[in-house]
Amino acid sequence: MSDIIAPKPADTAVPYLQIKDVVKTFGDNYAVDHVNLNIDKHEIFALLGSSGSGKSTLLRMLAGMETPTQGHIILDGQDITKLQPYDRPINMMFQSYALFPHMSVEQNIAFGLKQDKLPKDEINARVEEMLRLVQMVRYAKRKPHQLSGGQQQRVALARSLAKRPKLLLLDEPLGALDKKLRQQTQLELVNTLEQVGATCIMVTHDQEEAMTMATRIAIMSEGQLKQVGTPSDIYDYPNSRFTAEFIGETNIIPGEVVEDNADHVIISCPDLQNPVRLGHGITGPEDQDIWLSIRPEDINLYKEKPAHLGEYNWAEGTVKEIAYLGSFAIFHIRLPSGKIIKSQVLSSFWELNGLEQPTWEDAVYINWPENQAAPLTS
Numbered sequence: 001m002s003d004i005i006a007p008k009p010a011d012t013a014v015p016y017l018q019i020k021d022v023v024k025t026f027g028d029n030y031a032v033d034h035v036n037l038n039i040d041k042h043e044i045f046a047l048l049g050s051s052g053s054g055k056s057t058l059l060r061m062l063a064g065m066e067t068p069t070q071g072h073i074i075l076d077g078q079d080i081t082k083l084q085p086y087d088r089p090i091n092m093m094f095q096s097y098a099l100f101p102h103m104s105v106e107q108n109i110a111f112g113l114k115q116d117k118l119p120k121d122e123i124n125a126r127v128e129e130m131l132r133l134v135q136m137v138r139y140a141k142r143k144p145h146q147l148s149g150g151q152q153q154r155v156a157l158a159r160s161l162a163k164r165p166k167l168l169l170l171d172e173p174l175g176a177l178d179k180k181l182r183q184q185t186q187l188e189l190v191n192t193l194e195q196v197g198a199t200c201i202m203v204t205h206d207q208e209e210a211m212t213m214a215t216r217i218a219i220m221s222e223g224q225l226k227q228v229g230t231p232s233d234i235y236d237y238p239n240s241r242f243t244a245e246f247i248g249e250t251n252i253i254p255g256e257v258v259e260d261n262a263d264h265v266i267i268s269c270p271d272l273q274n275p276v277r278l279g280h281g282i283t284g285p286e287d288q289d290i291w292l293s294i295r296p297e298d299i300n301l302y303k304e305k306p307a308h309l310g311e312y313n314w315a316e317g318t319v320k321e322i323a324y325l326g327s328f329a330i331f332h333i334r335l336p337s338g339k340i341i342k343s344q345v346l347s348s349f350w351e352l353n354g355l356e357q358p359t360w361e362d363a364v365y366i367n368w369p370e371n372q373a374a375p376l377t378s
Contacts, residue, residue, distance in 0.1 A: 014077075016041035016199055017167060022071035024057050024223075031057040033223035035071075039216075044193055044200045046210035048246075049220035055203045058220075059169055062201065063092045076166055089166040093173060097156035099144040106131065106140040109159045116163065130158035133192060150185055157189065161196055168193070170202035174209060186212045207247055211235070219243050235295075240378045244293035251299065251341050252376075253292045257282070265375070266312075267292065271339035277312035279370045291376040298372035299343035301331055302365045303358045314367035317341065319358050331358065333366055341366060 015038035024032040032054045039045050047055040060066040062073060064085035073081045080088050091112075099108050109130050113123045131137045134154040144152055153174065160168055173189065174182045190213050193200050204210050210217050211231045219226040219234065219242075227234055227243045238244035241252055253276075255269035260282060267276040267290060276292060320340070321332035324347075331343045343366055350357040358364045 013040070015039060016043075016076055017201075018072075018074040019058075019062075020072045020074065022058070022061065022073065023069045024054075024061060024066060025069045030223045032061070032068075035223075035225055037218060037225065037228065039199070039201065041199050042194075042197050044190060044198075044202070044213060044215050046214035046217045047201065047203045047220055048205070048207065048210040048217050050205055053220040054223035055220045056171065057223075059092075059171060059201065059203045062167070063090060063169055064088050090169060091160040091163055091165040091167075092169040092171065093156050093160045095172040097144075097152050099152060099155060099159075101144055104141050104143060105136055105147070105155050108144070108155055109162050112159065112163050126162050130162050133161070133195065134158045153185060153189075157192060161192075161198065166199065168198050168200045170200060172204055173202055174204075174206075182206075182209070189213065211247075219246060221246075236374070238293055238374055238376065241291055241293070241376050244374065244376060249296050249342060249344075251292075251294045251296065253294065253339070253341075255290050255292055257288045257290055264370075267375070271335055271337040272315045273336070274314055275312055276373060277370050278373060278375060282375050288377070293374040293376055294368050294372060296330060296342040296344035298368050299341060300367050301333070301343040301345050301358065302367075303356050303362060305365045306367075309365065309367055313370055313373075314365060315341070316363065316365055319360055319362045319364055322360065331364075333364060 017039040019035055019037040019039075022032055022035045023030065035058060047058060049055045057066060061068050064080075064083060064087075068081060071081070072079055075089070080090075100111065103111065106127050109127045110123050113126060118126075128137075131140055134157060136151065136154055136158065139147060139151060144155070147155065157173075174185055186209060202210075202213065214231065216228065216230055217234055218228045221242060227239045229237070234243060234247055238247065244250045245252065253269050253271055255267040255276065257265060258268045258275065259266040263280065265278045265280070265282050267278070269276055269292065315335055317333035317335045319331055320334045323330040323332075326347070328344055328346050331345060333341045333343060335341060349355070
């Protein structure tokens with residue numbers, strides 16, 4: 001049975017960056033395990049994974065700081081697999097920013113251009129262009145220690161873009177910032193990259209950062225790519241329990257295929273009192289084990305049993321925990337089987353619909369739309 005994935009448009013263009021069967025071993029350990037990946041020009045692509053997943057090793061191979069044990073890396077038609085870092089049309093921005101403390105902002109931005117022996121007039125023009133781009137003109141004479149964390153991040157980005165690299169690599173680009181500043185800087189960084197038309201690969205362990213900034217995401221684990229797609233693809237159409245649980249909150253419910261037709265499938269779940277109906281077929285054999293991923297925001301919650309509940313896609317339970325988070329609340333509902341289901345409900349839902357809000361130990365009813373349960377086979 002094939003995994004359920006979102007449809008992709010056909011694309012016949014040659015990828016700007018091709019990572020072909022790349023392997024990196026350290027002794028008997030596969031840090032990167034046969035990775036194949038194509039990235040288009042002007043993409044902001046995120047490698048997302050936990051510590052030890054292989055994402056940073058893959059980034060270091062792109063930068064030339066590690067040599068692949070096997071495979072090829074082709075950028076804009078050129079095989080760069082064996083090129084030294086200084087011979088690659090690539091720049092890398094580190095989490096620490098690595099700004100020269102004794103240099104001013106404009107001197108930091110100009111450093112790489114001077115190393116390339118560009119004419120003085122061209123260096124000055126590019127530095128001025130980068131200062132305007134990152135809105136740091138008024139701070140041009142300041143030293144790094146006189147800047148905030150967000151301003152240092154802008155300078156590091158300007159220095160990385162000044163050489164007009166074919167590929168920009170960002171290693172945990174916002175990791176040094178506190179959460180509030182990180183959120184403010186995410187869209188600012190994306191806007192800057194889009195203005196210059198940069199092709200960018202970023203490594204992060206922060207799901208929100210990847211979902212906010214990237215046009216596409218690759219989920220990495222144990223050196224392998226588990227799923228590649230747009231943020232909405234990966235969130236709405238996870239291809240495994242690992243991906244579903246790694247990205248955001250979800251309810252994983254085991255079941256068994258009872259009936260599979262072209263336009264619907266019926267699944268029996270031991271934890272639920274009623275069967276689940278999906279509004280599409282999954283072309284799999286009956287009696288096959290399956291897991292359903294249902295996001296908390298897709299679980300509707302009622303204190304009184306609604307009249308519209310039918311034969312499928314609902315259950316009864318008891319409220320065990322409530323976490324109030326301002327604009328919404330997370331309800332933890334215990335089913336008769338002992339299974340806990342999370343439901344995320346807008347704080348205004350009850351008042352707007354004239355309904356009584358459940359509280360601890362209340363008996364409640366939950367249901368979900370038939371197309372909001374993603375079937376997983378692994």
